[in-house]
Amino acid sequence: MTTLTKSEGAQAPTGPEAFLSVRDLRVRFSTEDGIVKAVDGLSFDVERGKTLGIVGESGSGKSVTNLTVLGLHNPMSSTVEGEIVLDGKELVTATEREMEKLRGNKVAMIFQDPLTALSPYYTVGRQIAEPFMKHTGASRKEAKDRAVEMLTKVGIPQPKTRVDDYPHQFSGGMRQRAMIAMALICNPDLLIADEPTTALDVTVQAQILDLLKDLQQEFGSAIIFITHDLGVISHMADDLLVMYSGRAVERGSVREVLRNPQHPYTWGLLSSMPRLGGNTSKALMPIPGNPPSLLNPPSGCPFHPRCAFRSEVPGTACSDERPLLADGRAAACHLTAEQKQTIFIDKIQPRLR
Template identity: 70%
Template structure:
């Protein structure tokens, strides 16, 4: 009998809201997930779906003066939403770390790249300046920076965009964190460096048993990297399951729309891509019922006004927050991904 490993990171009904003059922005609206050690969770969705906001909430990086956070965030059983800032500072960089999406603003222009990588290593391990510098050189080499012993004394503006991104990854990994949240870690990197970075993350996980959250728009990256996939829309989780199941047999029209937007080598180049119609909803005033229903082509197959009035919930385990149900979704989308035909369009 196999036992399910205990989750290292647990989110329960997480809600992140930003009060504004125009109303309250519901950036994350009731998100729950559980991530064990040694597993990689991919989070995908359009810009504004709440992916990065979730990552920042886990690390406690939202300004409490302008943010409302409710629900629960547990790291190895420790509640983070109510933890004082000194306790979070001890965790950030040591047990949990984040690769930020915008390396230009995440790195300070006033300090060398090497000093910024060495600083968390010294703080959390008590290493000497010399040992911390050697560790910074080592990490720059691991992420593919040429001549790291010299470039360690360069400033961020002396690095290209791709090199700054790699330096951010080196900073996040310098203390071998048990939880790594990587927000678009392969942005601005060519495919060979992308593969190198993803291999590095895999090596970290094999060596330390760390849990990894990979936030990305690249479905190709998640297909070959993550164990489980969470699809977010309008601040909510709309589909979850093993990555092969979600990509091979999606159960939510939004997931199928994302997959249909990706060009394939076997596609007819004379035909246009099939983007998800419409635009993401305003998080100040999300649509009633299913938040995807204004853009969904399958609401009539559900019947009545259920999609417009009743908000579907995401079941535990493999499932989707959709009124179609798994059997009807399988009939609509299940074989389409394998054949590349575009599915059963209404």
């Protein structure tokens, strides 16, 4: 049974600009093997009209966080604690009826795989129109006309004809555009995009990213963009949150984090990325080891078993003490600011050239 409580010590939203404020979010799943700590004390803000990028390896808690914002976690096996405040409305304690009024209306989600997210039994137009009818009370004809309008906005050719097609009659890129149309049909204030371009080729991916930016300018929506691709984030986001083992390990503006990263995990992500026009003779530097078990996460800093720089920290701080993530531009690491800067300049920057 889901437990919905406010965590002790959860901080208040930082200011009036935060449209979505998440504080000390903890999401745990009960399994036969034990309790999975999928999200473990996560806090962040999203401002109106801005895009927050969330990056991290598979299993870092990115998708679970945003499914929880929408209230789509499994109510029979999950425990949720903390604060989620959307435009002044507390969501952790909201009823299912209250969440149904918000989903697709005030907040919407673009799922990673449109082929599985869209039903094969209904036309694309009917599926796009459904949330518009539900939230506005529009007639079926009015909703279909609105669906045609949205298909036009997302660049589907011959929208008056294609509105009556089924998902299997659309290409992968067109299905993703249809998902965007469905998400935006009620002009949501917050759009969550969960790796929306992962299965698309590079050309279509660029078109979808440009489309999202154009529609954000038109509708003024805040966006949470989830991905493992830092190249995509550099194109899309204003602010960046780096997640590892269900926690935020670094945050700041995209420019700050990508130009001067401060956490060893972020260094590892950047060092393992291929670069167009880069030195092709240099081998990529993968992060050693495996992501930690969320059933039994390591003590102290969750990244310390894989960190090449833990020996720079005196004593046993890395293995015994959990580093905290301060407000604003910050990284949760026991290295001093001077050590981080020295390591980045001497050892990390040469790898990125």
